[in-house]
Amino acid sequence: MAMIEVSVVPLGTKSPSVSHFVADALRVLKSAHGIKYELTPMGTVIEGDLDVILDLAKEMHRVTFSPEVKRVVTSIKIDDRSDKPLTMAGKISSVWQKI
Amino acid sequence: MAMIEVSVVPLGTKSPSVSHFVADALRVLKSAHGIKYELTPMGTVIEGDLDVILDLAKEMHRVTFSPEVKRVVTSIKIDDRSDKPLTMAGKISSVWQKI
Amino acid sequence: MAMIEVSVVPLGTKSPSVSHFVADALRVLKSAHGIKYELTPMGTVIEGDLDVILDLAKEMHRVTFSPEVKRVVTSIKIDDRSDKPLTMAGKISSVWQKI
Amino acid sequence: MAMIEVSVVPLGTKSPSVSHFVADALRVLKSAHGIKYELTPMGTVIEGDLDVILDLAKEMHRVTFSPEVKRVVTSIKIDDRSDKPLTMAGKISSVWQKI
Numbered sequence: 001m002a003m004i005e006v007s008v009v010p011l012g013t014k015s016p017s018v019s020h021f022v023a024d025a026l027r028v029l030k031s032a033h034g035i036k037y038e039l040t041p042m043g044t045v046i047e048g049d050l051d052v053i054l055d056l057a058k059e060m061h062r063v064t065f066s067p068e069v070k071r072v073v074t075s076i077k078i079d080d081r082s083d084k085p086l087t088m089a090g091k092i093s094s095v096w097q098k099i
Numbered sequence: 100m101a102m103i104e105v106s107v108v109p110l111g112t113k114s115p116s117v118s119h120f121v122a123d124a125l126r127v128l129k130s131a132h133g134i135k136y137e138l139t140p141m142g143t144v145i146e147g148d149l150d151v152i153l154d155l156a157k158e159m160h161r162v163t164f165s166p167e168v169k170r171v172v173t174s175i176k177i178d179d180r181s182d183k184p185l186t187m188a189g190k191i192s193s194v195w196q197k198i
Numbered sequence: 199m200a201m202i203e204v205s206v207v208p209l210g211t212k213s214p215s216v217s218h219f220v221a222d223a224l225r226v227l228k229s230a231h232g233i234k235y236e237l238t239p240m241g242t243v244i245e246g247d248l249d250v251i252l253d254l255a256k257e258m259h260r261v262t263f264s265p266e267v268k269r270v271v272t273s274i275k276i277d278d279r280s281d282k283p284l285t286m287a288g289k290i291s292s293v294w295q296k297i
Numbered sequence: 298m299a300m301i302e303v304s305v306v307p308l309g310t311k312s313p314s315v316s317h318f319v320a321d322a323l324r325v326l327k328s329a330h331g332i333k334y335e336l337t338p339m340g341t342v343i344e345g346d347l348d349v350i351l352d353l354a355k356e357m358h359r360v361t362f363s364p365e366v367k368r369v370v371t372s373i374k375i376d377d378r379s380d381k382p383l384t385m386a387g388k389i390s391s392v393w394q395k396i
Contacts, residue, residue, distance in 0.1 A: 005141040009370055012313035016368035023197035040139040041187035042104040070281040071313035073306055076274040083268040088140035098122035108271055115210035115269035169380040170214035172207055175373040182367040203339040221395035238337040239385035240302040286338035296320035
């Protein structure tokens, strides 16, 4: 089990407000079963099998294209451990415990 | 008012567990006055004046060095608008409203 | 045709020098046919069909694990246009022409 | 001596072609003395004193704003070692030697 953070940025839109494109990309995750995700102010964190969540990230990238959006810059950051599963709750609580 | 996401990664540590380094970096924010921040599973989001929050990111990077940690890779992503202030709460609610 | 930048960071490696891990990941690209790539001081840029190059990025991430390396943080940035193919040479010359 | 990679992405530009904005940001580096930089297909790598190069990254971010560009998303990745200076040439040759 791994974790990724995905951020999808459409270029060449008429307005600097792009939240409806982010909403379109998030709908990809809403219809995926058995996947945990969290919207943060700067991206979306997804937890699960690496192959599965990377495919979801690719789909989030793809659905952002439209006749209005001809260029998309997508950042994906993978955090992956072989010695233990990574979970969103585990990472957060592990930091707060130390403070 | 802008927003940044900061992620600090120490290299060459003996263990793959690095949450106490993240905790050290977060303490920089706890002692900063009038700054809003949020720890996410993949980084820390900070909201405020761009000069101020970039200085905090630099400080988070610096405190991660120690005799054990001789290399630090830090990612900073800036989201900045001139037409209206960006807030963490505003960005999140703007996306959820569209879903 | 799209472009990605990949950066693979192994954690818990005892030494802060990680170039031989980067070399292992680069070998994945050397043995891939028909793929253009360029090593930069901060990552590797790969040009080609998006599905193909994302699979290569995943493979670069995977080969970095070993008994010594139990955690890998990999950043992938996609730049993708639907109106025209993106090439490394094209992007660079397009900027220099304007200076 | 540290190294950063900077990528400046203007939003809401109507056209998906943004190379003239990248050119404007690069001009900031051309007029800085004693700074080594390299334009790559996905960003700009800058080598030097960390305070100096982070100030340059901030300036590259700022000059991208205009009446046409009201939102800028800028990614900065810092690679920094306390045990030895990082240079672009050194990092690249260190990897190639191992292949």
